[in-house]
Amino acid sequence: MSTQKNVDVLVIGAGPSGTIAASIIKQAGLSVQVVEKMLFPRFVIGESLLPRCMEALEEAKFLDAVKAKHFQQKDGAKFVMDGQVCDFNFMQQFTPGWKWTWQVPRAEFDKTLADQCEAMGVPISYQTEVTDIKIAEDGSSVTTVKTADGNEETIHAKFIIDGSGYGRVIPRLFGLERPSSQLPRKTVFCHMTDPKRSEAVEPNRITVYVHDANTWIWVIPFSNGNTSVGYVGSPEFFDKYTGTPAAQFKALIHAQPELAMRFDESEMLWEPRTLQSWSVTTDTFYGNGFVLTGNVTEFLDPVFSSGVTLASVSAQLASHLVIRHLRGEQVDWQNDYMEKMQLGIGVFRTYVNGWYDGTLFDIFFAENRNPEIMSQICSVLAGYVWDENNPFVKNHEKNVRTLSRYLKSSKTTA
Numbered sequence: 223m224s225t226q227k228n229v230d231v232l233v234i235g236a237g238p239s240g241t242i243a244a245s246i247i248k249q250a251g252l253s254v255q256v257v258e259k260m261l262f263p264r265f266v267i268g269e270s271l272l273p274r275c276m277e278a279l280e281e282a283k284f285l286d287a288v289k290a291k292h293f294q295q296k297d298g299a300k301f302v303m304d305g306q307v308c309d310f311n312f313m314q315q316f317t318p319g320w321k322w323t324w325q326v327p328r329a330e331f332d333k334t335l336a337d338q339c340e341a342m343g344v345p346i347s348y349q350t351e352v353t354d355i356k357i358a359e360d361g362s363s364v365t366t367v368k369t370a371d372g373n374e375e376t377i378h379a380k381f382i383i384d385g386s387g388y389g390r391v392i393p394r395l396f397g398l399e400r401p402s403s404q405l406p407r408k409t410v411f412c413h414m415t416d417p418k419r420s421e422a423v424e425p426n427r428i429t430v431y432v433h434d435a436n437t438w439i440w441v442i443p444f445s446n447g448n449t450s451v452g453y454v455g456s457p458e459f460f461d462k463y464t465g466t467p468a469a470q471f472k473a474l475i476h477a478q479p480e481l482a483m484r485f486d487e488s489e490m491l492w493e494p495r496t497l498q499s500w501s502v503t504t505d506t507f508y509g510n511g512f513v514l515t516g517n518v519t520e521f522l523d524p525v526f527s528s529g530v531t532l533a534s535v536s537a538q539l540a541s542h543l544v545i546r547h548l549r550g551e552q553v554d555w556q557n558d559y560m561e562k563m564q565l566g567i568g569v570f571r572t573y574v575n576g577w578y579d580g581t582l583f584d585i586f587f588a589e590n591r592n593p594e595i596m597s598q599i600c601s602v603l604a605g606y607v608w609d610e611n612n613p614f615v616k617n618h619e620k621n622v623r624t625l626s627r628y629l630k631s632s633k634t635t636a
Contacts, residue, residue, distance in 0.1 A: 225375045229255045230548060232365055232379035234392070236262065236346050238275075239516030239533035240385030241335040244344045245282035246541040247383075252548060255377060256346040257367055259389060262336055263329035266387070267411070267497060269442050269450050270296065270428050270527040273312055273320035274605025278534035279335075287338040293324040293331065294426055294445040299527075299603060301586050302480070303432035308586035316598040317606035325428055325442050327413070327450075350375075352391050355382070361511030381544050382512040385537060390504075390518050398504045405578070407523065408460055411440075411452030412471055412494040418484050419443060430525070433478055434459075435580060438525065441481070448491060451481065454524065457498060467494045507563060508555040513540045519563060525577050528570040531605040536563055562608070569607035572618045576626070584626040589633075595625065 233244045236258035247254045279285050298311040312321045324331075340346055349370035357363045365377045384392040393399045419425040431439040437455030444450070453460075453474050463470040471494035476482045507519045516533030539559060547553045576582040585591075585599070598614040610616040 225373070226378065227255060227375065228378045229253045230379065231255075231381050231383060231544060232257070232363070232377050233383045233385060234352055235259075235384065235386035235389065235516075235518075236336045236339075236348070237266070237332055237385060237387050237516065237533065238335055238530055239387075239518075239537040240383070241332075241339040241344075242278050242282045242284070242534055242537040243383045243385060243515060243541040243544075244339055245284065245342060246538065247545060248339075248342055248344050249283070250545045252545065254344055255379075256336075256339070256344060257350040257352060257365075257377070258336075258346060258348050259351045259386070261348050261370075263333040265495075266328045266332065267409075267524065268527070268529045269328050269444075270299075270325050270440075271323040272527055272531045272603070272605030273315075273323045274531050274607075275534045276320040276323055278538040281538060282335075283342070284335050284338050287334055288324070288331070291326075291330065291334055292445055293326045294443055296323050296325045296428060297321070298427070298600075300424065300427050300429045301432070302429060303583060303587055306587045308591075310596070310600045310603055312600065312604050314593075314597050315601040315604050315606070316594075316612050317601040317604070317609040319604070319606055325444060327444055327446070327448075352386075352395075355392065355395055357382075357509075357511040359510070363511050380511075380548055383515060383537075383540060383544060384512060384518050385515045385533070387517045387533075388521075392509075392512055392514060393504045393518060396509070398506060400503055400505055406457060406498065407454060408457045408496065408498040409452050409454045409524070410460060410467075410471060410474065410494055410496050411450065413448050413450050413491040414485055414488040415491065416443065416447060416449040416485070417487050419447070419449065422484055431478055431480060432583070436578070438577075439478055439481065440524070441484075449485075449488075451475070451485065452524075467496075470494065507536075507560040513544065513555070513559065515540050519567070522567065522570055523574045526570060526573055526603055528574075528605070531607075532563070532566060532570070535566065535605075535608075539563070566607040569602060569615055569618045572622055573602060576622050581622060581626040584629045585622070588629045 230252040231254045233240045233256045244254045301308040351368045354366040367375050426443045429441045440452045442450040463473050507514045515536040543553050598612050
């Protein structure tokens, strides 16, 4: 049995980028349909948000629904290496904007956004897989989907927004994928009970531990009393840990003294999971009748929690351009979308690369950190990577490298 639907905009994916885009488009008076391959709630990595996300959530009218969940408030981030601490407080950031955000179990967070989207009148079809897309010269499209009951449907749309995340529907169907410049990395992670949380210094703060030069650990406390813990490093790092996934993860926990003390009485809430070689990109972020948002464009690395921010901002920007396009306005997708998104991605890439080559260690753990410079870097870590009034955004790569060299030379001559 085959049925047909007609909408102004088809959104692929019900994650944050898809629901934010769908909400903004719905508010503009256009018809929109969301299709999602998975059944929500479903697990996904990326549990620490950045303040820049809040602007997109506010415009999508999701803030009240998220606040009602009482997720753990996030006011900054703490980095620890060999007992040295670098603490970023979003209240001290250079760029005007939100000074806080949340740490969230993503399954619940994403379901909250999707439910609110449906409450606004946007239909979401779960367990619905896109199997084919045909786009005409005028940009209109016919998308074939397979529904949960095995039926086939066609959706006629004037425009498609692909927010399918790791599913990367359009890049996969249209052959747009290409390798990322990032080195392959692996993560092993788990949600754990946290009975000793109150004994920790600033127990609710997200903390990143430098385990060794190439390996780091995230500790993300949730308001429900559980905590997300994950190791990230080269695939070779994990080869020395053998046994069952639980045994491997227990050995990893005990390999870091701070974690061994905090989590020695913890229980794993599910078997530890593994992700590997996640960095991807595409040839283009847009095309005739479609635009890509979120991880479909590019995903760098989890170290600075950039994923949801790039997803939120790209959805916010893309949806406004789609609205303009469907109203008959001329849209310069290259300048107004792709180059703008590449600017933010490029800033995050500099900091990701600086983390893994040790450049940021020189800055974060310097003895005499300049407060003004640290506030400018704090703005980057808050997700304000489009603020070109910030010298560590406008000339990000040059200024990060120059500062690192200066601090190293100062340490050598001291």
